[in-house]
Amino acid sequence: DTGVSQNPRHKITKRGQNVTFRCDPISEHNRLYWYRQTLGQGPEFLTYFQNEAQLEKSRLLSDRFSAERPKGSFSTLEIQRTEQGDSAMYLCASSRGQVGEQYFGPGTRLTVT
Amino acid sequence: KQEVTQIPAALSVPEGENLVLNCSFTDSAIYNLQWFRQDPGKGLTSLLLIQSSQREQTSGRLNASLDKSSGRSTLYIAASQPGDSATYLCAAFDNYGQNFVFGPGTRLSVLP
Numbered sequence: 001d002t003g004v005s006q007n008p009r010h011k012i013t014k015r016g017q018n019v020t021f022r023c024d025p026i027s028e029h030n031r032l033y034w035y036r037q038t039l040g041q042g043p044e045f046l047t048y049f050q051n052e053a054q055l056e057k058s059r060l061l062s063d064r065f066s067a068e069r070p071k072g073s074f075s076t077l078e079i080q081r082t083e084q085g086d087s088a089m090y091l092c093a094s095s096r097g098q099v100g101e102q103y104f105g106p107g108t109r110l111t112v113t
Numbered sequence: 114k115q116e117v118t119q120i121p122a123a124l125s126v127p128e129g130e131n132l133v134l135n136c137s138f139t140d141s142a143i144y145n146l147q148w149f150r151q152d153p154g155k156g157l158t159s160l161l162l163i164q165s166s167q168r169e170q171t172s173g174r175l176n177a178s179l180d181k182s183s184g185r186s187t188l189y190i191a192a193s194q195p196g197d198s199a200t201y202l203c204a205a206f207d208n209y210g211q212n213f214v215f216g217p218g219t220r221l222s223v224l225p
Contacts, residue, residue: 004156033212042117042202042215043157056211091156099144099164099206102213104157 002026004105006092012111013082020078021108025094032075033102034067035091036060043091049075050098082112115140115207119216127224130193134219136186136203144206146186147213148177151200160188160201193223 005024013019025032030051035043046065047057051072061067064082069075079086089109093102116139126132136146145164149157161170161177163186169178176189186203200220204213 006156035215040217042204042217043213045212045214048212058212093157098211101159101162102147102204103159104149106156109154 004092004094004103006090006105006108008108009106010109010111012113015082015084015112017082018078018080019082019110020076021090021092021110022074022076023092023105024074025092026096026103027073029094029096029100029103030072031095031097031100032069033093033095034075034077035093037089037091037107046077079110082110084112086110087112115143115205115214117203117205117214117216119201119203119219121219122217123220123222125222125224126193128193128195130223131189131191132193132221134188134190134201134203134221136188136216138184138186138205138214140205140207141181141184142208143181144208146177146179146203146205148175148186148188149202149204151202151218153200157202190221193221195223195225197221197223 033048034046037043049069064080089107091107093104095102147162148160163179174191200218202218204215
């Protein structure tokens with residue numbers, strides 16, 4: 001069990017650029033979640049996958065956001081045409097099954113200038 | 114829509130004191146509730162998971178309880194230490210949305 005990993009850990013980008021984040025879950029976990037967290041707030045749910053299927057998306061996930069988990073293993077979250085309001089910590093978590101304990105990665109901190 | 118609140122928002126205690134953190138949720142139809150710890154600028158570390166059929170879980174100096182009927186969970190920390198200083202978050206697994214809804218957290222400071 002090597003834990004959930006996320007890359008990059010930090011990303012600084014200019015407004016209007018596209019960015020992509022990667023999450024590698026714990027290997028035997030079939031559920032993978034993406035959250036966004038701003039300073040002083042709890043994480044907000046964005047989307048989740050069961051294996052390779054994206055089953056739920058929050059209204060927070062505008063059409064500039066897209067997530068994939070092509071082979072049911074790692075996942076990517078892409079933000080197109082970034083805006084300053086996208087600046088946040090993006091967290092990934094994985095779990096075994098629907099009601100399993102969630103394990104979080106260290107997060108990717110995005111700063112849009 | 115599930116909403117989760119946590120009281121107090123911040124708490125400062127001297128080392129050695131026992132303390133209770135509170136979490137409330139509006140919809141009792143939850144699968145489980147999980148408590149996390151978050152250090153500044155870091156990800157979340159899972160502390161305890163309570164399934165909906167359980168009343169409490171214990172791990173070391175931590176004890177978490179769940180009362181679905183009243184929409185409450187508490188995290189009890191015994192004999193607090195400076196290393197316990199962090200933000201503590203609770204999250205309820207929403208049956209309908211199939212995802213975790215987090216509270217805003219309680220920022221705990223344990224003074225030596």
